[in-house]
Amino acid sequence: MEARKILLxxxxxxxGAILKDYLIINDFDVTLAKNGMEGFEKFKKDIYDxxxxxxxxxxxxxxxxxxxxxxKNQEVPIIFxxxxxxxxxxxxxxxxxxxxxxNKPFDSEVLLMKIKAIIQRKASEVxxxxxxxxxxxxxxxxxxxxxxxxxxxxxxxxxxxxxCELLKMLALHENDxxxxxxxxxxxxxxxxxxxxxxxxxxxxxxxxxMKRDENVEILNIHxxxxxxxxxx
Amino acid sequence: MEARKILLxxxxxxxGAILKDYLIINDFDVTLAKNGMEGFEKFKKDIYDxxxxxxxxxxxxxxxxxxxxxxKNQEVPIIFxxxxxxxxxxxxxxxxxxxxxxNKPFDSEVLLMKIKAIIQRKASEVxxxxxxxxxxxxxxxxxxxxxxxxxxxxxxxxxxxxxCELLKMLALHENDxxxxxxxxxxxxxxxxxxxxxxxxxxxxxxxxxMKRDENVEILNIHxxxxxxxxxx
DNA sequence: ACGAATGTTAATCTTTGGTTAATGTTTTAA
DNA sequence: TTAAAACATTAACCAAAGATTAACATTCGT
Numbered sequence: 001m002e003a004r005k006i007l008l009x010x011x012x013x014x015x016g017a018i019l020k021d022y023l024i025i026n027d028f029d030v031t032l033a034k035n036g037m038e039g040f041e042k043f044k045k046d047i048y049d050x051x052x053x054x055x056x057x058x059x060x061x062x063x064x065x066x067x068x069x070x071x072k073n074q075e076v077p078i079i080f081x082x083x084x085x086x087x088x089x090x091x092x093x094x095x096x097x098x099x100x101x102x103n104k105p106f107d108s109e110v111l112l113m114k115i116k117a118i119i120q121r122k123a124s125e126v127x128x129x130x131x132x133x134x135x136x137x138x139x140x141x142x143x144x145x146x147x148x149x150x151x152x153x154x155x156x157x158x159x160x161x162x163x164c165e166l167l168k169m170l171a172l173h174e175n176d177x178x179x180x181x182x183x184x185x186x187x188x189x190x191x192x193x194x195x196x197x198x199x200x201x202x203x204x205x206x207x208x209x210m211k212r213d214e215n216v217e218i219l220n221i222h223x224x225x226x227x228x229x230x231x232x
Numbered sequence: 233m234e235a236r237k238i239l240l241x242x243x244x245x246x247x248g249a250i251l252k253d254y255l256i257i258n259d260f261d262v263t264l265a266k267n268g269m270e271g272f273e274k275f276k277k278d279i280y281d282x283x284x285x286x287x288x289x290x291x292x293x294x295x296x297x298x299x300x301x302x303x304k305n306q307e308v309p310i311i312f313x314x315x316x317x318x319x320x321x322x323x324x325x326x327x328x329x330x331x332x333x334x335n336k337p338f339d340s341e342v343l344l345m346k347i348k349a350i351i352q353r354k355a356s357e358v359x360x361x362x363x364x365x366x367x368x369x370x371x372x373x374x375x376x377x378x379x380x381x382x383x384x385x386x387x388x389x390x391x392x393x394x395x396c397e398l399l400k401m402l403a404l405h406e407n408d409x410x411x412x413x414x415x416x417x418x419x420x421x422x423x424x425x426x427x428x429x430x431x432x433x434x435x436x437x438x439x440x441x442m443k444r445d446e447n448v449e450i451l452n453i454h455x456x457x458x459x460x461x462x463x464x
Numbered sequence: 465a466c467g468a469a470t471g472t473t474a475a476t477c478t479t480t481g482g483t484t485a486a487t488g489t490t491t492t493a494a
Numbered sequence: 495t496t497a498a499a500a501c502a503t504t505a506a507c508c509a510a511a512g513a514t515t516a517a518c519a520t521t522c523g524t
Binding site for chain 3: 495496497498499500501502503504505506507508509510511512513514515516517518519520521522523524
């Protein structure tokens with residue numbers, strides 16, 4: 001099998017080199033970046049199976065980098081390395097969408113197990129077409145990468161990240177049920193009263209945009225979710 | 233949203249009760265088992281979204297339980313709780329197929345974040361939903377996912393969750409007895425005088441919808457249940 | 465004919481969703 | 495670096511949808 005590609009971002013050159021070698025010995029294809037900036041550049045230039053990010057780095061810390069990576073890619077697993085054990089930091093990491101968290105010093109074998117567990121998990125997931133980023137919705141055209149929505153020959157409207165993801169999620173389920181829960185867990189990464197209300201606010205915003213085409217409607221299915229209907 | 237079901241297996245009654253309450257407060261539906269044996273029994277009797285297992289337990293330890301659970305179910309996420317910090321134990325846990333590992337004492341908020349991260353990961357896995365949701369009932373067409381009932385070329389009628397589930401249950405037993413008790417336990421999740429009367433109200437509503445096709449009827453079988461009859 | 469089960473309607477209660485605006489947070493650009 | 499702009503969340507209020515309950519009528523089985 002093709003070696004799994006790992007992006008390792010670690011500012012301590014010694015530790016970075018050792019960890020890289022260790023992973024290479026264990027049959028991974030490792031790219032090492034010395035800081036967050038470089039890490040993001042390398043992330044954009046290739047496709048990785050896993051990112052291992054140091055939290056404490058000059059210029060751009062691990063969280064910021066993780067957030068940038070998540071904007072580009074919701075799927076790739078992220079593991080944080082940190083010397084900190086502060087609760088807030090761990091929580092922050094999970095909020096950003098981390099898959100795991102490791103305190104330094106850690107045992108390399110444990111890291112290896114975690115890596116294997118995570119990569120295997122991802123491999124077993126059947127992924128939907130997440131690469132699609134252009135959608136025709138009635139007379140609208142949505143580009144979810146550039147985050148704009150155009151209507152015929154009018155000036156395209158810019159969408160906020162949340163607006164855009166929500167509309168994309170609806171579009172992926174065109175004319176079918178898009179469960180509330182799905183959007184909440186995938187986009188808001190949490191499912192409670194407030195995130196749910198927040199989502200309703202975004203539904204209202206989207207409806208406002210979409211009403212220029214009377215054949216497009218976002219219907220509610222009480223207690224279940226929403227349905228983007230496009231009449232032909 | 234339906235609360236996530238968690239199976240918590242912990243032999244320390246105090247700690248178990250506290251953790252259970254904490255999780256319940258955070259909107260999980262928690263079942264507590266006092267040992268591995270009981271844990272496995274409860275696991276077999278229901279479907280859980282997550283298992284949290286204490287490692288050190290008399291008679292049957294967490295690893296053994298995890299292995300048994302994995303035999304029945306390869307999917308359900310497992311988190312181990314342990315006072316041990318021995319490397320071998322952590323590795324053993326991952327080998328058995330754990331999703332995460334937490335050392336006692338741990339921070340409850342951290343556990344909560346881990347639970348959310350894990351459940352979200354599972355939610356994002358696309359599972360082929362092969363449950364039947366479309367039914368032909370005489371000249372009617374029922375879509376129980378989008379919850380509508382259409383009749384020939386007329387505008388489809390929206391059904392409420394209870395109406396829909398009840399009609400689906402009847403359709404699954406077309407021309408056969410659909411026992412009262414079945415609907416009450418599956419849909420109303422309770423079987424008493426009031427839920428029974430409530431169900432009768434819903435039967436009346438469904439009859440009203442269905443009378444557009446004179447070949448479709450919902451008959452009562454006194455003391456037993458109902459029968460959805462479709463004459464051909 | 466009698467009690468128990470069912471049919472029906474309407475009133476009441478509960479949950480969920482729509483909307484607007486205030487408040488908080490992050491990003492952007494000067 | 496800081497202020498403005500953009501974005502996101504929270505709060506409050508109201509409306510809509512759904513579910514239950516109560517009351518009374520009818521039917522069933524023995």
